[in-house]
Structure formats: structure tokens, C-alpha cells
Amino acid sequence: MTPETFVFRLYVAGNAPNSLQAIANLTILCDTYLADRHEIEIVDVSVDPGRALDEAIYMTPTLVSVSPYPGHRIVGTLSNTEPILQILGLGAANRRTFPGLKDRNAAPQVRRP
Amino acid sequence: MNSTPLSLAPSSPATKAPTGITGLDEMTGGGLPRGRTTLLVGGSGSGKTILALQFLVNGVNCCNEPGIFVAFEETPARLISNAETFGWDLPELQRSKLFFMDAQPPHDLVQSGTFDLSGMLAALGSKVAAMKATRIVFDALDIVLALLPDPAAQRREIYRLHAWLLEHELTGIITVKADGFESGAIGQPFGFMQFMVDCAIILNHSVVLGVSQRNLRVQKYRGSSFDENESPFLIGKGGFEVAVSRTLGRGQAEVTNERVSSGVERVDTMLGGGYYRGASVLITGFPGTAKTTLSGAFAEAACARGERTMFVSFDSDSNEVIRNLGSVGIRLDRFVEDGSLNMVSARTITGSAETYLVRIKTLAKEHRARCLVVDPISTLSKSGNELTAHSVAERLIDWAKAEGITLVCTSLLDEMSSQSEGGSPLQISTLADTWIHLNYLVQAGERNRGMSIIKSRGTAHSNQVRELILSDAGITVTDTYTAGGEVLMGTMRWEKESAERHANEVAAVTAQLRNAKLEAEEAELDARVKALQVELAAKQTEKELLASSAAIHEREASLGRDRMRELRGTDQAPDTSSVKR
Numbered sequence: 001m002t003p004e005t006f007v008f009r010l011y012v013a014g015n016a017p018n019s020l021q022a023i024a025n026l027t028i029l030c031d032t033y034l035a036d037r038h039e040i041e042i043v044d045v046s047v048d049p050g051r052a053l054d055e056a057i058y059m060t061p062t063l064v065s066v067s068p069y070p071g072h073r074i075v076g077t078l079s080n081t082e083p084i085l086q087i088l089g090l091g092a093a094n095r096r097t098f099p100g101l102k103d104r105n106a107a108p109q110v111r112r113p
Numbered sequence: 114m115n116s117t118p119l120s121l122a123p124s125s126p127a128t129k130a131p132t133g134i135t136g137l138d139e140m141t142g143g144g145l146p147r148g149r150t151t152l153l154v155g156g157s158g159s160g161k162t163i164l165a166l167q168f169l170v171n172g173v174n175c176c177n178e179p180g181i182f183v184a185f186e187e188t189p190a191r192l193i194s195n196a197e198t199f200g201w202d203l204p205e206l207q208r209s210k211l212f213f214m215d216a217q218p219p220h221d222l223v224q225s226g227t228f229d230l231s232g233m234l235a236a237l238g239s240k241v242a243a244m245k246a247t248r249i250v251f252d253a254l255d256i257v258l259a260l261l262p263d264p265a266a267q268r269r270e271i272y273r274l275h276a277w278l279l280e281h282e283l284t285g286i287i288t289v290k291a292d293g294f295e296s297g298a299i300g301q302p303f304g305f306m307q308f309m310v311d312c313a314i315i316l317n318h319s320v321v322l323g324v325s326q327r328n329l330r331v332q333k334y335r336g337s338s339f340d341e342n343e344s345p346f347l348i349g350k351g352g353f354e355v356a357v358s359r360t361l362g363r364g365q366a367e368v369t370n371e372r373v374s375s376g377v378e379r380v381d382t383m384l385g386g387g388y389y390r391g392a393s394v395l396i397t398g399f400p401g402t403a404k405t406t407l408s409g410a411f412a413e414a415a416c417a418r419g420e421r422t423m424f425v426s427f428d429s430d431s432n433e434v435i436r437n438l439g440s441v442g443i444r445l446d447r448f449v450e451d452g453s454l455n456m457v458s459a460r461t462i463t464g465s466a467e468t469y470l471v472r473i474k475t476l477a478k479e480h481r482a483r484c485l486v487v488d489p490i491s492t493l494s495k496s497g498n499e500l501t502a503h504s505v506a507e508r509l510i511d512w513a514k515a516e517g518i519t520l521v522c523t524s525l526l527d528e529m530s531s532q533s534e535g536g537s538p539l540q541i542s543t544l545a546d547t548w549i550h551l552n553y554l555v556q557a558g559e560r561n562r563g564m565s566i567i568k569s570r571g572t573a574h575s576n577q578v579r580e581l582i583l584s585d586a587g588i589t590v591t592d593t594y595t596a597g598g599e600v601l602m603g604t605m606r607w608e609k610e611s612a613e614r615h616a617n618e619v620a621a622v623t624a625q626l627r628n629a630k631l632e633a634e635e636a637e638l639d640a641r642v643k644a645l646q647v648e649l650a651a652k653q654t655e656k657e658l659l660a661s662s663a664a665i666h667e668r669e670a671s672l673g674r675d676r677m678r679e680l681r682g683t684d685q686a687p688d689t690s691s692v693k694r
Contacts (some may be wrong), residue, residue: 012229021226045232049239052232058216059257060232073219075260077226084225 006030006038006088007066011057014046018077022061025078033090041066128250130178130284133171134164135334136355138400140331140340145286146311149335150278153288154307155316160327160348161288163199164316165250166192167352168286172248173210178284179246181212186253189213199352212240212482218260226325227262230270241281249278251287268305275309307357311335317343324465326501329355333569345467345501354471356508367391373418373484376410376443379590380549383566385573388547392570393510394521395542398551402562403581403588404523407549408486409438409445410588411521415484416448423455423482425473427492431456442587455480459492466493466505474512485519490522508601510544546570551581554602561602 010026012019023042030038045052045060052058063074065088072087129143138144145151145168155161169180178277184192193203193215203211213461216233251274254489258267278285289306307313313332318325330343346355375394381387388394394411405428415422424445426434436444448454457476459469469492477485487509494502506522513520522545542548547569553560562581566574580602582589594601594609601609604605 011232013229013235016229016231018227018229040395045235049235052236053214053240056215058214058233058236059218059228059230059260061228062232072223074223074225074230075218076224079226081225083223087223 001095004037004068006034006068007041008038009041009043009064011043011045011055011060011062011064011067013060016060019061019093021077021079024108025081026063029078029081029084032086033088130172131176132164132168133175134353134355135346136346137164137329137353139324140329140344141312141354142201142337142339145284146335146337147284148279148282149310149311150275150285150309151286152306152310152331153286153314153316154291155288155345156318157290159316159318160346160353161290162187162192163348164251164314164353165200165252165286165288166196166201169211169221169250170196170206170246173206178248179210179212179244180248180250181214181240181244181246182252183214183216183233183237183249183251184252185216185218185256188217199350201352209244212244212246214240216257218257219263222260226262227266228260229266230257230273234273238277238281241283247282247284249283249285251285253290255290256327271306271309274278307333314347324624326465326467345465345504347465347467347471348469350475356467356470356505365518369517374411374414375407376408376412376414377590378589380407380564383575383577383590384547385412388519388521389571390519391514391517392519392546393513393544394519394547394549395545396521396523396549396551397542398523398525399553400525401552402551403583404525404551405434405488406438406441406443406583406588407551407581408488408521408523409434409443412454412484412486413438413445413448414441415519416445416453420483421453421455421481422448422475422484422486423457423477423480424458424486424488425459425476426488427459428459428488431458434458440585441583442585455482466502469673470505470509473509477516477518482513485513485518485520487520487522489525491525492643507544542567542619547572554600556602557605559603559605563593563602 008030010022012022026040030040043051043057045057046059055064057064059075061075061077063078063084065072065074069088072089074084078084128147129141129145131138131144132141153161153165166182169182172178172180182189182192193207195642196203207213214233214237227435237249239693241249252393254271254274258270261267261270274287287306287310312334315330315332317328317330319328320326327346327348328343329346331339344355346353348354358463369390371390372381373385373390374381374387388411396407398404405426408453409424412422412424424431424434428434429437431449434448438445445454447454455476457473459472473485473487488508490509493505509522524604545568548566548567550565552563552565554563555561563578564581565578568574578593578600579590580593594606
């Protein structure tokens with residue numbers, strides 16, 4: 001199995017607490033499950049509102065997966081990891097293929113807002 | 114476009130953004146609070162989206178204020194196609210003045226944790242600046258708020274939105290669904306929105322006896338007086354229309370002394386010259402008392418004068434009305450052909466009284482009618498409309514007056530109701546300027562139509578009950594036979610009249626005869642007088658003769674004595690008396 005690189009785009013709104021949390025949660029998630037095979041682009045819509053308009057990003061923070069499963073949008077602080085992992089094909093069933101991961105309890109504990 | 118020039122008059126205060134919606138601007142005294150937020154609450158299908166969209170469309174068309182519509186519930190494509198039915202050309206407006214943002218949450222949205230709307234507001238902010246938009250609508254905000262995990266988050270986003278609106282000085286409408294609320298009690302998440310916003314409007318949609326009734330109420334309006342009552346509204350051909358009754362102190366319609374013919378000569382003379390122009394005439398009566406005929410005569414006379422007229426019939430089909438009126442010499446077909454008469458049949462349409470009113474108003478406006486006949490107006494109070502019918506009839510009269518339209522309404526009186534000349538079911542008799550009542554008089558196996566004028570404001574009018582006769586030649590109004598406290602009509606009147614005529618002739622002949630007799634007697638007396646005069650003259654002559662013969666006799670006697678004395682030679686006696694002789 002060739003390890004794919006996961007490309008994400010995270011839309012945030014300035015320094016809003018939600019946004020900061022999402023950045024933190026995404027970083028933890030990637031470091032935990034996709035170490036060294038992820039790219040994260042962070043788009044600040046308060047700086048570049050035109051992009052939010054063009055790409056119809058109305059709720060922040062929003063995570064868009066660009067590859068390898070393009071088009072998925074996950075809205076929120078990303079505090080609940082399980083649905084994200086499912087979308088990324090990293091659900092509990094597939095997780096065994098990743099060394100060091102035994103069960104969902106190993107998922108990083110993140111702060112809820 | 115459904116804009117009335119009145120509501121968009123430049124005199125509307127700068128602090129208000131006119132909605133251009135008939136009635137709503139009147140209720141709010143000029144429009145929604147400019148630069149502030151208005152909350153629009155209503156159940157599903159209550160017309161929130163249409164009202165909000167119309168606010169934007171009118172803003173562009175009438176005030177040149179660009180607007181943004183944020184749709185949380187429907188796709189812009191659907192909104193645009195729906196709006197076509199109202200005649201709003203959204204694709205054209207969309208080019209520069211109107212922007213639709215499709216903010217529907219994707220149905221496959223994956224949510225993880227809480228979020229906020231700052232992305233949307235940032236995007237909108239750039240759009241507002243680019244378009245110089247001043248009006249904005251957030252349609253169905255409840256959809257997106259429902260995604261937020263807790264009331265605190267919902268409240269936070271509402272505050273964020275409100276603050277953003279104020280910061281950008283946008284005149285905003287936020288619509289929120291609230292099903293089954295009564296008297297303004299809105300569900301928790303939105304309850305406090307009512308306190309936050311500057312204006313709150315509640316739309317209510319209920320069904321009374323199967324007839325849909327829509328109502329609008331302005332619940333609050335900071336810093337302005339407003340009409341606090343629930344007003345019926347209608348979603349018509351041109352969009353939203355709110356029915357408002359006339360409020361005190363509004364401009365009065367011009368009053369004229371001009372008279373218009375009722376179409377029946379005798380009725381005109383009974384009214385001292387006809388109806389006043391712009392008056393509201395009520396013709397009440399039981400079924401078959403020639404109400405329609407009388408109103409048809411009015412329509413015919415109006416058309417013959419060259420006035421555009423509209424005839425609304427709730428009873429029968431237009432062609433039937435024309436045929437039936439033709440049988441009494443009222444020919445309306447020629448006026449329908451030349452376009453001056455618009456026959457409208459509203460037979461058996463079920464709808465709220467409001468629907469009728471708006472349709473009548475719209476049609477009359479389109480036809481530019483100066484005279485209007487509604488036959489019968491009592492249809493308005495059909496099942497389900499009892500509550501609103503009165504106010505609708507009131508507003509119809511009020512509207513006709515304001516437009517200077519002469520209105521003739523007929524009203525059916527229920528046969529079962531008391532036979533007294535009581536009020537019509539709509540109680541509009543007090544509003545009508547002229548009230549003509551038609552009734553039957555059943556006598557000697559006949560049913561005859563009687564007509565009387567119960568009231569006629571500002572015109573002298575006859576207090577007599579007249580008989581109404583329908584014939585091929587038209588309507589005739591004749592005096593009834595009244596004598597000794599009895600009123601006779603129809604054949605009995607005719608009989609009585611002919612008997613009277615006969616008696617008169619007999620009396621005349623008798624008088625002639627008597628006259629001749631008297632003349633003969635007079636002649637006889639004259640002759641007798643002459644004979645007596647002659648006799649008198651004879652007697653007088655005789656008397657004179659007698660007197661003169663006596664004198665001769667005396668003289669002869671005296672002469673004789675003197676002669677004798679002479680003959681005898683007697684001397685003169687000192688008798689003085691005899692000397693004289």
C-alpha cells in the first residue's frame with residue numbers, strides 16, 4: 001500500500017476561538033494519523049473574503065479535503081475526530097493497517113469548546 | 114411590479130426604507146427602519162420569503178438600493194423561477210443590483226464541533242462593499258441556527274449577525290420559521306431576537322372553515338408609531354398586498370356635487386337628480402326584487418355617458434347577466450364590445466373576502482373604471498369569511514371613495530331573516546351614502562315589487578314607496594295607489610285606478626247635465642223677470658195717467674168755480690187761500 005499524501009484546506013476567520021481550535025485540532029489529527037504525509041493550507045476568509053464567496057464557504061471553520069477524497073467538507077472545530085476519520089478512510093475498520101493504532105481510544109483527546 | 118406611487122413618495126422619512134408593498138408602508142408609516150434589522154416571523158408557507166424578496170426587488174426598482182438575498186432554505190434558482198410568477202424580472206436585476214447567496218448547508222454536511230458564521234459575514238462584507246448594497250435579507254436563519262449545538266452558540270451567532278448588520282448600516286430582514294405560535298410567542302432560540310431587533314413583523318396563516326386567511330401584524334417598531342392591528346394580507350399576482358383600513362387623519366377624497374344618473378329616470382327624480390359621483394349606493398332586497406336589473410341600468414347609463422365601468426357578478430356568468438338584462442331593455446353587449454364595460458364573473462369562486470377585494474381592486478385599476486357594480490356584495494360573507502367580510506366591504510367602499518369611483522353594491526337579504534328593513538348582513542348600510550330597498554308586496558294573489566329610498570345623504574329624496582315595473586322597454590317606476598291607508602300595486606292598483614277613472618267620468622257627465630238644467634231654469638227666470646218689468650212699466654204709466662187725470666179734474670173744477678163766480682158777479686172775498694189758485 002503506497003502511502004498517499006493527504007491535502008487539506010482549512011478556512012478560518014481570523015483569530016476567532018473556533019478557528020484557532022480547528023487549526024490546533026487538525027494539526028493534532030494529522031500528526032497522529034497522517035504523520036509526514038499531509039499538507040494543510042489555511043485560508044483566512046477575513047483576509048480573503050473573495051475566496052469564501054467563490055468557494056461558498058459560509059461557516060467557519062470549514063475543512064475541505066482536496067485529495068485523495070476531494071470535495072468533502074467538514075464544518076466545525078474538528079473536536080469530534082471519528083466522523084473525520086471515517087471520511088478520510090481512516091475509520092476504525094481500516095485503522096489496524098496503521099502501526100501503533102489499536103483502537104479508537106488511541107485517538108487524541110481534544111478539548112471541546 | 115406592484116409598487117404604488119403613494120407608498121414610495123419622496124416624503125417618506127429618511128429613517129425608513131420603503132418596502133413598496135401596498136399597505137405595509139402605510140402600517141409602518143413609511144417602511145422598515147433604515148440601517149436596522151427587522152425580524153419576520155411566520156409559519157411555513159406564510160409568505161416570509163416573498164415579503165423579504167419583494168422588499169429587495171422594490172428597493173432596486175423604486176429606490177435604486179442594491180440588495181443581497183441570503184438563502185438558507187431554497188436555491189436561488191428556485192427563488193428566481195418562483196418570483197417570475199409575480200412578474201419580477203430577477204435575472205435582469207441580478208446583473209448588478211441583486212445578489213443571491215446560496216447559503217444552504219450541504220445536506221451531506223459533516224459537522225464536527227461548533228462553528229460560526231464569520232466566514233459568511235466576511236464574504237458578504239466584500240460583496241456589500243462591491244455592490245454598495247444597502248438592503249439584505251437572511252431567509253430562514255433558523256435552518257443554519259439549528260446546526261449549532263446549543264442555545265448559547267445560537268445566541269452568539271445571532272448577536273454576531275446583528276452586530277455585523279449594524280456595523281454595515283444595512284437595512285436587514287431576518288426571517289425565521291415559527292410554527293404554531295400564537296399571539297407572538299416565539300420559540301426559545303428566537304424569543305430574544307424580538308428584543309434585539311428594532312422591528313418585528315409576524316405573519317399568520319390560518320384556515321377558517323376551509324378558507325385560508327392570512328394576517329400580518331407589526332409587533333414592534335422602535336422609535337416609530339405603527340398600526341398595531343392584525344391586518345389581512347394576500348399574495349396576489351403582483352406579490353404581497355396588505356389590506357389596511359383607512360386610519361384617521363389621512364387625506365380625504367375630493368367631494369363633488371356632480372350627479373350621475375341611476376339609469377332610471379324616475380329614480381333620479383326621487384333622488385333629486387341622481388346619485389352623487391363617487392357615492393356608494395347600496396341596493397338591498399330579497400332574491401328576485403330586481404336588484405341586478407337596477408344596477409344594470411346604472412351600468413348602462415354610465416357606459417352611455419362614455420364612462421368606463423366594471424360589473425362584477427358573483428351570481429351568474431357574464432353572458433347570462435347580459436342576456437337577462439337584455440330582456441328588460443338594458444343592452445350591455447354593445448358596451449362590452451366597444452370595451453367600455455368590463456363584465457367580471459366571480460361565480461362560485463371560493464376564497465377569502467380579501468382575495469375578492471384585491472381582485473376587484475386590481476381589475477378596476479386595470480380597466481380604469483369610474484363606475485363599479487358589485488352584485489351582490491353579500492357574497493363576501495360566505496362561509497369562512499363572516500369575520501372579515503365586514504371590514505372588506507368597508508375597505509371596498511373606502512377605496513372606491515378614495516378613487517372617486519361611483520360604487521353600486523347590491524346586497525341580498527335573507528328570506529328567512531326578519532322582514533323588517535333591517536341591516537344587511539354586512540352592516541354596510543351605515544357606510545353607504547344612498548340606500549335603496551326593494552321588497553315585495555303580496556296582495557290579491559300577486560307579487561309586486563316595491564322600491565323605496567331608505568336614505569340618501571346630502572340629497573333631497575322622496576319618502577314614497579314606488580312600484581317598480583319591469584317590461585321589455587325597461588324599468589319604470591310608478592306611484593303606488595295610496596288612499597285611506599292602503600297601498601295598492603299591480604293589478605289592484607290598475608283596477609282601483611280604472612274604477613276611479615270611471616267614477617270621474619260619471620261625475621263629469623252628471624255635472625254637465627246639472628249645469629244644463631240650471632241654465633234652463635235661469636233662462637226661464639230671466640224671461641219671467643222681463644215680463645214682470647213690462648208689467649211694472651204699464652202699472653207705472655197707469656199710475657201717472659191716474660195722477661194727471663186727477664189734476665185735470667181739479668183744474669177744471671177750479672176753473673168752473675171761478676167762472677161761476679164771475680158769472681154771478683160776486684166780489685172778491687178776503688180768502689187768501691183761494692187767491693193763489
